[in-house]
Amino acid sequence: MSHLSEKELQNLKEQLEKEAGEIESRAEVNKRSPEFGSDTETDFSEEADEAEEQSNQLGVQQALKERLADIELALDKMTRGEYGKCEKCGMDIEIEVLQINPESRLCKACKAV
Numbered sequence: 804m805s806h807l808s809e810k811e812l813q814n815l816k817e818q819l820e821k822e823a824g825e826i827e828s829r830a831e832v833n834k835r836s837p838e839f840g841s842d843t844e845t846d847f848s849e850e851a852d853e854a855e856e857q858s859n860q861l862g863v864q865q866a867l868k869e870r871l872a873d874i875e876l877a878l879d880k881m882t883r884g885e886y887g888k889c890e891k892c893g894m895d896i897e898i899e900v901l902q903i904n905p906e907s908r909l910c911k912a913c914k915a916v
């Protein structure tokens with residue numbers, strides 16, 4: 804059984820779903836179709852800038868993707884009734900941790916390590 808009440812779970816679920824929606828729309832906005840090698844006339848410095856921008860973009864995308872994966876995992880755990888348990892020590896994750904970061908996979912003590 805979860806240490807969270809139905810109401811708390813419901814609130815956290817809504818928070819997770821909202822967050823997932825926001826990330827998905829952000830990922831959409833950031834999505835671009837780079838056409839590498841199509842403009843052979845571009846001078847070197849411009850291309851370097853472009854490459855750098857692209858790798859920043861990739862980093863952002865990667866972070867969003869990981870966040871989304873954590874959120875999906877949390878939602879999945881909710882349906883299985885395993886939500887709110889620390890993955891490291893198996894203890895209940897504190898409600899205040901979940902309220903700030905509902906996709907959290909670790910309790911306060913383990914996170915601090």
Ligand SMILES: [Zn+2]
Nearest residue numbers: 889892910913
């Ligand atoms: Zn723990």
